[in-house]
Amino acid sequence: MTAWFNETLYTGFRQSHEIKKVLFEGKSKYQKVKVFESGRFGRMLALDGVVQCTEGDEFVYHEMLTHLPMLAHGRVQSVLIIGGGDGGILEEVLKHKSVKRATMVEIDDVVIKVAKKYLPKICGKAFADRRTNLIVGDGAQWVAETDERYDLVIVDRPDPVGPATVLFSKAFYDNCRRVMKPGAILVAQNGVPHMQGPELTGAVKLFQKIWAHSGTYLAVVPTYVCGFMSLTWASDRDITDIDPRLVFRRFDKANLKGLNYYNPEIHFGAFALPNFVARLLPAPRSRAAKPKRRSA
Structure with a gap:
């Protein structure tokens, strides 16, 4: 009899994946952790019953x-990575x-251990790289206390x-923001707008209170x-205000190997938003008002 993994993240909806082998x-101290061979996407990592990443599409x-x-x-x-225990x-x-x-600051050491053992196609040799500084701990506490500063902060947050x-x-x-250098960038996942629209709206509103630019x-x-x-x-x-030719030059110089999704064309296309997503975003933070012209 076929076994199935059922994810019920959204009310009234579920997705199922065939389990070939658990x-x-x-x-762990924080959550239920499961890795299994699926029928379609290769090995999958699920936390508390929610799909986190799969060998088949993690690259996106x-x-x-x-x-x-x-x-x-x-x-x-x-670079500072908050979360991201799978190493991708x-x-x-x-x-x-x-x-x-x-x-990389990951609170759950079990996820790291599982990734190293069962998900090498996702993490590769990243944990062994001499440039990696792996901290098993609370990311929120780290940014509150560290003296380090970063050019890029990636928040791989769950729901x-x-x-x-x-x-x-x-x-x-x-x-x-305190740990970011001038000109640094922060990015974070924000769910699926079709199902989690208010979460996106709330995130951009929050970012607007802290940074000059967000989206x-x-x-x-x-x-x-x-x-x-x-x-x-x-x-x-x-x-978003950057000469496309500069991104193309940077991409060529970086000589990135084995990419399956990102390229300079995708870079700029990703900022093109369908109307229903654009409507979820609050208006850009207002700039200083220009003096009004006196009426004649």
Whole structure:
């Protein structure tokens, strides 16, 4: 009899994946962890019954959270990753030879151990790279206390439930800004707008209170069902206001190997929003009002 993994993240809707073989199933201090061979997407990691990543499509999520902001910045040497225990983002970050140090703060050591053992196609040799600074601990506490500063902060946050709710708070993002160098960029996943619209609206409103510029871009991750995945960004500069030729030159110079989704054309296309997504975004933060012309 065929066994199925059923994800019921959204009320009134579920997705199912055939389970060929369970490789790991256990409970850490924070969550239930499961890795299994699926019938379609290869090995899959699920936390608390929700799909986190799969061998079949992880490249979309990890490449877009990494390469787009890195090439928009152009001079990233230091990176902070909050979460990301599967190692996929870390692996993409380290493809950039310009990166001198990548600090990853993951609260759940079980996820890291499981990834190293069962998901090498996702994390590669990233955990063993000499540039990796792996911290098993609380990301919110790290940004509140560290003296380090970063060119890029990637928040690989799950849905806003349980211990992860702190990764959606203003205090957390105030501290993220504190650890960012001038011109640095922050990116975070923000769910599927078709199903989690208010979450996207709330995130951009929050970012507008902290940074001069913010917004969202999109990617299509098959196992993050129901349409586009939104990836929010924030910075003290507008990362959309850049000469496309510069991104193409940076891409060629970076000589990135093995990419399956990101390219310079996708870079700019990702900022094109369908109307229903654009309507979820609050108006840009107002600039200083211009003096009104006196009436004659």
